[in-house]
Amino acid sequence: MLNFTPDQQRAISENDKNLRIIACAGSGKTSTVAAKITHLLLGENNAAVEPRNIIAFTYTEKAAAELRNKVLKTIKEDDRLKNVQAIADMYIGTIHGWCLKALQENEYQYQKFSVLDDIKLRLFVDKNYKKIGMSDVTKVSNDDITMQIFVDTKRFIQLMNVIRESELDGELPSHIVLAKQKYEGLLKENCYFDFTMIMTEAIDKLQEKRDLYNKIKKDLKYLIVDEYQDINPIQGILINQLYQVAKPVITVVGDDDQNIYQWRGSNSSFIKDFLHDYEPAHEIILDRNFRSSKGVTALAETIISRNDRIPKSMISAEKQTFSKNNDVLYNEFVSTVEENGTIAQMIVDLRGTPFKSNVTDPNEPERGLDYSDFAILLRTWSKTAGIVNELEKLDIPYITAGVNQLFSVNEVKAAYGIFQYLNKSISAEELLQLWIQIRNSNFASNNLLLGIEYLNSKFPEKQVDRNGKAIWAFSLQQIYWDFLEKSQINEEAFQSQHIAEIVMYNLGKFSQVINDFEEIYFNSSVPSYHLFSFLQFIRYAAADHYPEGWLNNPFRAPNAVQIMTIHQAKGLEFPVVFIPGLNKNYMPAKKVGGLTEWHFLNPALIKNQQRYIGSEEDERRLFYVAITRAQKFLFISRAPDENNQLYRKASQFVSELAESDAIVTNLPPFEKNLKIEASPKKEAVSITLNFSVLKDFFECQYRFKLVSMYNFSYPLDQRMGFGRSLHNTLMEIHKRSKLGEELSQDDVLDIANGQSHFPYLGKSTILEQMKDLVKERVAEYYKRNKDSFKNIEYVEQEIQLNLDNGILVTGKIDLIRRKLYEDKYETTIIEFKSKQDVQNQKITYDQLNLYALGHKELTGQTADYIQIYDLEYNTQLPPKSLREDNLEETNSRIQNAAAVIRSQTFSRIDKKEVCKDCLQYHICHSGIKYNS
DNA sequence: TGGGGGAAGGTTTTT
DNA sequence: CCTTCCCCCA
Numbered sequence: 001m002l003n004f005t006p007d008q009q010r011a012i013s014e015n016d017k018n019l020r021i022i023a024c025a026g027s028g029k030t031s032t033v034a035a036k037i038t039h040l041l042l043g044e045n046n047a048a049v050e051p052r053n054i055i056a057f058t059y060t061e062k063a064a065a066e067l068r069n070k071v072l073k074t075i076k077e078d079d080r081l082k083n084v085q086a087i088a089d090m091y092i093g094t095i096h097g098w099c100l101k102a103l104q105e106n107e108y109q110y111q112k113f114s115v116l117d118d119i120k121l122r123l124f125v126d127k128n129y130k131k132i133g134m135s136d137v138t139k140v141s142n143d144d145i146t147m148q149i150f151v152d153t154k155r156f157i158q159l160m161n162v163i164r165e166s167e168l169d170g171e172l173p174s175h176i177v178l179a180k181q182k183y184e185g186l187l188k189e190n191c192y193f194d195f196t197m198i199m200t201e202a203i204d205k206l207q208e209k210r211d212l213y214n215k216i217k218k219d220l221k222y223l224i225v226d227e228y229q230d231i232n233p234i235q236g237i238l239i240n241q242l243y244q245v246a247k248p249v250i251t252v253v254g255d256d257d258q259n260i261y262q263w264r265g266s267n268s269s270f271i272k273d274f275l276h277d278y279e280p281a282h283e284i285i286l287d288r289n290f291r292s293s294k295g296v297t298a299l300a301e302t303i304i305s306r307n308d309r310i311p312k313s314m315i316s317a318e319k320q321t322f323s324k325n326n327d328v329l330y331n332e333f334v335s336t337v338e339e340n341g342t343i344a345q346m347i348v349d350l351r352g353t354p355f356k357s358n359v360t361d362p363n364e365p366e367r368g369l370d371y372s373d374f375a376i377l378l379r380t381w382s383k384t385a386g387i388v389n390e391l392e393k394l395d396i397p398y399i400t401a402g403v404n405q406l407f408s409v410n411e412v413k414a415a416y417g418i419f420q421y422l423n424k425s426i427s428a429e430e431l432l433q434l435w436i437q438i439r440n441s442n443f444a445s446n447n448l449l450l451g452i453e454y455l456n457s458k459f460p461e462k463q464v465d466r467n468g469k470a471i472w473a474f475s476l477q478q479i480y481w482d483f484l485e486k487s488q489i490n491e492e493a494f495q496s497q498h499i500a501e502i503v504m505y506n507l508g509k510f511s512q513v514i515n516d517f518e519e520i521y522f523n524s525s526v527p528s529y530h531l532f533s534f535l536q537f538i539r540y541a542a543a544d545h546y547p548e549g550w551l552n553n554p555f556r557a558p559n560a561v562q563i564m565t566i567h568q569a570k571g572l573e574f575p576v577v578f579i580p581g582l583n584k585n586y587m588p589a590k591k592v593g594g595l596t597e598w599h600f601l602n603p604a605l606i607k608n609q610q611r612y613i614g615s616e617e618d619e620r621r622l623f624y625v626a627i628t629r630a631q632k633f634l635f636i637s638r639a640p641d642e643n644n645q646l647y648r649k650a651s652q653f654v655s656e657l658a659e660s661d662a663i664v665t666n667l668p669p670f671e672k673n674l675k676i677e678a679s680p681k682k683e684a685v686s687i688t689l690n691f692s693v694l695k696d697f698f699e700c701q702y703r704f705k706l707v708s709m710y711n712f713s714y715p716l717d718q719r720m721g722f723g724r725s726l727h728n729t730l731m732e733i734h735k736r737s738k739l740g741e742e743l744s745q746d747d748v749l750d751i752a753n754g755q756s757h758f759p760y761l762g763k764s765t766i767l768e769q770m771k772d773l774v775k776e777r778v779a780e781y782y783k784r785n786k787d788s789f790k791n792i793e794y795v796e797q798e799i800q801l802n803l804d805n806g807i808l809v810t811g812k813i814d815l816i817r818r819k820l821y822e823d824k825y826e827t828t829i830i831e832f833k834s835k836q837d838v839q840n841q842k843i844t845y846d847q848l849n850l851y852a853l854g855h856k857e858l859t860g861q862t863a864d865y866i867q868i869y870d871l872e873y874n875t876q877l878p879p880k881s882l883r884e885d886n887l888e889e890t891n892s893r894i895q896n897a898a899a900v901i902r903s904q905t906f907s908r909i910d911k912k913e914v915c916k917d918c919l920q921y922h923i924c925h926s927g928i929k930y931n932s
Numbered sequence: 933t934g935g936g937g938g939a940a941g942g943t944t945t946t947t
Numbered sequence: 948c949c950t951t952c953c954c955c956c957a
Contacts, residue, residue, distance in 0.1 A: 060946060096947045117947085195947045230946095263944070380943055402945090567944050585951075589943055593949030614944090622944085645952055646941065933957100940952075 004028075004035065011284045012036045015222065018281035020274045021253040024314040025300070025628035026291025026573065030063075033226060033253055034070035037092075040222055041075070041084050051090035053221035055098065055242070059230055063571060064093045067226070069686045072802045086858050088800040088810070095235055096195055099202035105796070106212040107205055108735070111728040112757035115193045119545055122153050123520040123537065124192065133182030136175045137600050143175075147600065150540060157194075159597040164196045165234040166265050167607040176601065191757055199234050206241050213245060220246035228254035228274070232265040233607075243278070250278055256310050260567060260622050262614045269608075272310060285312055289628075290358075291573050293320035295328040295662040296630050302660035303653070304624045307617045319358040320632045326668045327632055330657055332650075333639035336581070340390040342667070343578050346635065347374050347396055347561060352675035355575050357631065370678040371397055375562045375574040377626045379587040383580065384563060397560035399551065402568060406510070406546035407538070411438050411503045415510040416538060418483055419476065421455060423531055428452050435487070440499040443489060451487030455479070460527035474527035476534055477514045477715040485922035492925040504923075505549030508710030513542055515713035522716055522760040553709060555687060555901050559680040566626045577630035579623075582638040582654055583647040588619035590646060623653055636663070684806055687898055691811030691854075695847045697897050702908035704901075706920040714919060718766065721758040723834045725774050726871060727814075728755040730832060731796050733782065734815060737789040745779065752778045777834075780874045793818040793827070799854030803891070807898040813851045816863070828865040828879055829855055834872060845880060849890040852882050862887065 004012065008028060011021050012035045023029040037056060040049045058064040071092065075081045091098055103110040116124055125132055129149040134156045139145040147156050160183055163172060172180075187194060193201070205212045223242055225231070231239070243250055256268040275281050289297050294316035301314055322328070333339040352368040376387060384400055391398050406412050414434040421431045435441075435448050463474050484490070484507070494500035517537050521530060562574070581587070591613075603609040627634060636657065641647035657663050689697075697704040706712060729752045736751075737743060743751075752775045761767045794816040801809040815830040829851050848866035855863050865879035900906065909915065910926045921927025 094947065115947085118945095198947080260944080261946075264946075382942090565944065567946095585941095590941090591950060592943060593951090594942075595948055599948090644941075645939095646950095648952090936954105936956090938952105938954090941950085942948105 004032070005286075005288055007284055007286055007288070008032045008035075011286065012039050014282070014284075015040060015249055015251075018249060018274075018278040019251045020228075020271070020281060020283045021251065021286060022271075022283065022310060022312060023253055023255055023286045024289055024312065025255065025258065025625070026289040027286035027314075028290050029226075029253060029286065030067055030070060032286065033224060034067055034074065036224070036251070037067075037071050037090075038074045038078065038081065042078075042080055049221065051084065051087050052219045054090045054224070055220060055222070055248075056090075056092045056224040057095050057098065057226060057239075058093065059227035061094060061097070063226065064097075065686060065688070068092045069806055069808070072808065073806070076802060076804065083860070085860050087802065088798040088858070095238060096198050099198045099238070100193070102212055102215075103198070103202055103205060106215050107210075108728075108732045108751075109754065110201070111731065112724070112755060113191045113193050114759075115195065115198065116187075119516050119541065120520055121157060121194055122541055123517065124187075124190075125153050125156060126150055127520060127524070128186055131182065132186050133179030136179045136182070138175055139599055140602050141599070152595075155595065155597045155600065159601055160194075161196055162265070162597060162601065162606060162612065164200060165232055166609075167233045168605060169607045170605050172605060173602075191759070196234070199238055203234075203238055203241060206245060216242060216245050220248045223248040223250045225250070225252045226254070228252035229256045229259040229268045229271045230254070230261045230264075230266040231270045232267060236270050240277075257304050257307070257621055258570065258625055260570065260618065260625055262611050262618050265608070265611050267608060267611050287312055287315055288317045289314050290317045290319050291631055292316055292628060293322035293327060293632050294318060295322035295324065296320075296627065296632075296634055298662040299328055299634070299657070299660045300624055300627045302662075303620060303627065303656055306656065307620055319360060321359055322632075322662075324662070325664050325666055328630075328634045328662050328664070329636070329668060330654070330663050330665050331635070331637045331667060332665070333637065336386050336639045336641050336643075337390070339580055339637050339639040340387045341393075343376065343387065343580060343635070343637070344390040344394045344396060346578075346668075347371070347391075347576075348394055350374075350576060350633065350673070352678045353673050354676050355632070357575075366676065367681075368676040368678040369575055370559055370680040371561050372557070372559045372680045373575040374578070375564065375569060375572070375576070375629060376578045376580065377564065377566050377569050377629065379566060379581070379589055379622070381565065383586075387563060387580070391561065397558070398563055399558060399560045400563045401547065401551050402565060404544050404547050406506065406513075406548050407543050409506050409548060410434070411506050412510050414438060415480070415507055418455065418480065419531060419535060421452070422459060422479070423535055424459075425535075431455075435489075438503060440495050441503070442493050442495060443487065444493075447486070447488040451483045451489075454482060454486045460531050463527040473523055473718060474530055475518065475715045476531070477511065477518055477713060480511060480514055481712070481715060481922040485928055488928060490923050490925050490928070502548075502550045504710050505553070507549075507923075508712045509546060509549030509552070511712040513538070513546060515716070517542075518716050519759075523718065523762060549710070552711070555685055555709070556904065557683065557685050566622050569629050570625055573629055573631055575631045576633040577626070577635070579626050579634070579636045580638070581641075581647070582636055582651045583641065584649040584651050585646040587623060587651055587653065588616055620653070684902065686806035686808065687901060688808045688810065689894075689897070689901075691809065691847055691850045694809065694850060694894065694897060695844060697900075698846045698893065699844070700909040700914055700918065701900060701906040702924065702926075703918055703920055705906040706923060710923075712920065712923060716760050718760050718764065719758070719770065720760055721756075722770060722774065725752075725756040725758070725770075726777060726834050727832060728757075729774060729778050730781065730814075731755075733778070734789070734792055734795040737786075738792045738795055743782075743786075745782070748778060748782045749775050777871055777874065781871065784874060788817060788819075791817040791819040794858075797858065799851070799858050801850075801854055801857055801894070803894060803898070805895075805898065807894070809850070809854070809894060811851065811854055813855065816855065826865070827855075827861065827863040828867050829863050830867050830869055830876075832869050832871055846890070848880075849882075849886050850894075853887050853890055856887065 011032050040054060043049050058067055075084060126149055134147050137147045225239060252274055254271045256271050259268040297314050297316040350369055354366040355369050356364045356366055358364055381403060384403060417426060417431045417434040420426045432448055435443055458479050491500045491504055517534050521533055638650060693708050696707055732751045732755060756771045756774050758770055797813045799811055813829055814832050817828045819826050831848055852863050852866055862884060863882055865881055867879040868877045908926055912930045915926050915930040918927050921931045
């Protein structure tokens, strides 16, 4: 959107006072915020604003990527911004992401922490049921009843979240306080964060007024918070603290009508109170909707006006025409089969209808609507099966992102079978059959038999000595990889490339399932128990947790009808939207029964506890969000559900709809519609690559595919952590030296001690040996190099390369030194190499050339040398001088890489010298050839 | 028309 | 384990 309305222009250019922007659905919010950021970088109002002065928070990573891309695109295109440097210092991302980065960059002890996601946290809690305090929590109604392992794990985690993310109203009972202490203590002891702790630690560190505090105070001048209506109390505190520390100009953007995340305690009172909390502040309301026709906006207004809200009205900018009796319709059917069948037929009939996203733009060409222009929005996933049935009858392609069905596909059942076989719950013949029945495969039985023969040597009872003690690390991941290799299961073994990819994606996803489990349960017990716990994990936790693998392809947007929940659709728009199933108990959803965290925690102790429960207004907002996704066609419908007594009556929203004259009960006369050739919206998926992934690509395109698309996880190894420990130690030494600290030999050893972390070593006797090895290497490094520390210019510097066509390359440079030689400065980019970590493959000069490009973006200068420092022998390899044409060549190689990734055509290298070092050889045709 | 009792049914998801 | 529906009875 090149032309901004006067209101949008004010929102962009007014940066002298705190500002609340109320942005209606479809009001061009992201474009406006992006323009605001580039406007700041232009420095028109005040003296130069540097990227590091800006923090912009978004609610999700996806929203962050979208905003970042828009900003970077403008920077690329606007000549006045040509000289902006160090873009990577500007933060655009989630609050959690910022807190983690801020902690790790400024408070050295967090460098070795990692974040546990949902499933790993559950594993960790169950594994430590007693130690983590779960057994201390008792029911409010009866303190003899405690939380049960496995059964109450989710509730326990929810309870921990609630008490740490909300505002308390009174004292928590002592058993909960105790559990909280144990919980946080054990996580920290193991160098783990959960999502809440990232924020609470950042808040604590800000209060300590040390490094992080000083950094914020110095740098932060503009704070932008998107989706401010979804903020919860802990996030509110964090934002307020940043504000108190640095007194930045704060801009919040949001729409109280779109607060739909109440179960996290998010609360639109923050946006409502903003003008008072952040005085003096002014306000701009963006009420023009550039997305939808006036029929859609009128209907949405009718619905939402029943809510208690910030007064405003949304006005359609009429970028779509509205044809009453045709575009916005409500229909009732006698059965859900008929309802869903009609939806499928409507998709067929409407496909090819001419469409423009802006009818007033004479330059925009018309295109025919295609599958990806249709969205079916759901309140709950329970409706999916019926819809999918009808779509399949008419051969309509669709995607359902969010249905976790990984374990229902045959290839994953077969992969699971490997471990059932090891557990002796299925026979060899059954396992063989599981693999043979995989769609489209040409797996040779004799190869599979080789795989099974290999498994015969891996029965867990064979992996222990006479005393029942494990004789070697029993790695399920290793067994999995080896089985795939011996059985020659790889892409070449399929008749169709398309199916091969889907199957390999799913097998890759299963590899991640193993990885999630083994990261927490690595070597924790005897092999048979390890296997048993894994099978338990799959049955009780993993089975409905993982989506099918191919849905995760980040580089492709398929042309298919989108079936998704309303929550997922937030922020999106579609020419055609269906909202089926408008029944009582579905929308508004019925209150859910069952045991909750509130049976273990008195609701009166939590301020605004009602937010976690939700209300009729919350459901109405959800309906509002669903309606406002539509650009032109909106079809709402219902039918009594013959199979479910809860969904037989109409939703109360049906009668609310009827108050608007935009909506009509009618089936549209589609057959009269003019049709043109269907053609999906052309939007190049933006691609973010990091430097190490690119290096893979340069060595072998197919390896990139195996690593970055299929995501097979490499087997864990006890010694993992050595490279990272060493790396983190050097980082702290370099950073502190750069700040002018004189470190003694003892300090250096202390640092090494503090930064050493071997997550898979447990209480093994090797631990001390490994730590000593880190110390030894570091001491030697320090002795040999401390004189050059005065020349350090950047340590662990983050860089970003913003190439054309939405390609973003990110990375971190270990060390940059700058030294005066006679009258000229010489800059050297240094990367450290340590052989110990299995996953770290060799560093190449390709990679360093990439760093040189990043360095040029950072400083505007071309570095003089690139150099590799070998920590194994504590020697620097001879520096290589850098020429401008190295950079140009690297640049064009990245462009080429992006083109290949977009077209998804990866060629396999078939060369012994590359393949023999490849860690992915188990699942690669050439790899197997050269390695077995 | 009100309520007792039994049977059925059972969110949303990001970090 | 709790909510909602539905039927039956007063």
